[in-house]
Amino acid sequence: MIKSHKEWHSAMEQYDEEKITQLSQQLQYSPLFISLCLQRGLDSEEKIKQFVCPDDTKTINDPFLMHDMQNAVERIHQAIEMGERVTVYGDYDAGATRSQVKSLRTSF
Numbered sequence: 001m002i003k004s005h006k007e008w009h010s011a012m013e014q015y016d017e018e019k020i021t022q023l024s025q026q027l028q029y030s031p032l033f034i035s036l037c038l039q040r041g042l043d044s045e046e047k048i049k050q051f052v053c054p055d056d057t058k059t060i061n062d063p064f065l066m067h068d069m070q071n072a073v074e075r076i077h078q079a080i081e082m083g084e085r086v087t088v089y090g091d092y093d094a095g096a097t098r099s100q101v102k103s104l105r106t107s108f
Contacts, residue, residue, distance in 0.1 A: 023048065 023034045
């Protein structure tokens with residue numbers, strides 16, 4: 001095996017078990033999940049809650065900033081009024097999937 005010429009330093013800090021246990025009990029998440037949150041810099045109950053259940057009103061830009069969004073909205077309204085089928089397409093990453101489901105649940 002070739003010896004590395006780089007010296008690697010881990011960014012992970014060691015958190016005391018007491019903090020992990022405390023947050024785990026408060027939030028009802030596993031100690032492993034809490035450890036991962038701490039490694040990401042989520043070191044309080046509020047930060048972890050915001051990560052798990054983000055407030056979309058604070059994290060999502062105005063969709064009408066996208067080109068032709070008003071036209072798309074009008075066309076969807078027209079399709080609904082005329083009883084036409086509407087197909088929702090999206091990317092396959094977690095964010096897009098979540099957005100698609102939210103759109104379907106709140107709009108139709």
